[in-house]
Amino acid sequence: MAALVALAGDEAAFVPAVAVHFVAWLVGRAGRTRREAQDALRARDSERAVAAERDRMARELHDAVGHAVTVMVTHAGAARLVLADDAPPVQEALARIEDVGRGAMTDLDRILGLLTDTYDLEATLRALVAGLPGHVTAELRLPEAEVLRRLPPRTAETAGRVVQESLTNVVRHAGPAHAVVDVALTGRDLAVVVTDDGAGPATRWPGGGRGLTGMKERVSGLGGSLDAGPADGGGWRVAATLPLEGTP
Numbered sequence: 001m002a003a004l005v006a007l008a009g010d011e012a013a014f015v016p017a018v019a020v021h022f023v024a025w026l027v028g029r030a031g032r033t034r035r036e037a038q039d040a041l042r043a044r045d046s047e048r049a050v051a052a053e054r055d056r057m058a059r060e061l062h063d064a065v066g067h068a069v070t071v072m073v074t075h076a077g078a079a080r081l082v083l084a085d086d087a088p089p090v091q092e093a094l095a096r097i098e099d100v101g102r103g104a105m106t107d108l109d110r111i112l113g114l115l116t117d118t119y120d121l122e123a124t125l126r127a128l129v130a131g132l133p134g135h136v137t138a139e140l141r142l143p144e145a146e147v148l149r150r151l152p153p154r155t156a157e158t159a160g161r162v163v164q165e166s167l168t169n170v171v172r173h174a175g176p177a178h179a180v181v182d183v184a185l186t187g188r189d190l191a192v193v194v195t196d197d198g199a200g201p202a203t204r205w206p207g208g209g210r211g212l213t214g215m216k217e218r219v220s221g222l223g224g225s226l227d228a229g230p231a232d233g234g235g236w237r238v239a240a241t242l243p244l245e246g247t248p
Helices: 002-007 011-082 088-115 121-130 145-149 153-173 210-221
Strands: 136-141 177-186 189-196 225-230 236-243
Touching: 011 088, 011 153, 121 136, 121 145, 121 153, 121 177, 136 153, 153 177, 153 189, 153 210, 153 236, 210 225, 210 236
Parallel strands: 136 177
Antiparallel strands: 177 189, 189 236, 225 236
C-alpha cells in the first residue's frame, strides 16, 4: 500500500501497480475460497462417513439382536399356548418372557433411533419370515426397496410391528399355515395386510389380546386404522392403513 501511495503522482507507473495488486488480491481471494470449499467438502464427506457407519451399526444390531428377540418372543408365545391348562406357573413364565421381549424390542428401536433416522423395514420383514417355525411359511410382497427407504421412520417401524404381531399370532393359533405379507402404497397411505390360510380358531385374539391391543395403539398413534378378523374363505386377516402425511 505504501508503494502505491509513493507512485500516486506518476500515473504511468501507478495504474500498472494497482492492476498488479488487484490481480494479487483476486488470486489470494480465489485461493481462500478454494480452500474453504475443500474444507467444506471434507467436512461433508466426514459427516456422511459417520452417518453411514451409524446406519451400518444400526442394521447389524437390528439384524442380530432384533431377530433373536423376535424369534424368542414368537416361540415363547407358541409354547405357552400348547401347554396344558394345569400348568399355570409355566404359562405365566412364558407370558413374562413375551412381555420382556416386546419391551426389549421397544428399547432397541429407541436406541437405534439415536444412531440413525431410518428404519430398515425390508430387513425387518425378511428376518421375521426367516425366523418362523417349520409349520408356518410366509410370502413377502413388497414395493421397491427405494420406496421403503423413503418411509417416515415411525411409519416403517409401526408397519414392522404390525407384521411381527400378526405372524406371531399365526404361529400361535393357526396351526400349519401359509401367510402372505402384503405391503403397498395406496395413495397417501401405506397399506399392510397379513393373511393366512390356517385352520385355527375363529377368534384368534380372545378378549382382544395384548398383541392386538398394542398394534391398535401404535396404528392409532399415527392416525391410522387397523382391522383384524376371519378372512374370506378361511384363515385370518390383519389389515392396517398408515397415513404418510399429517402424522400427529
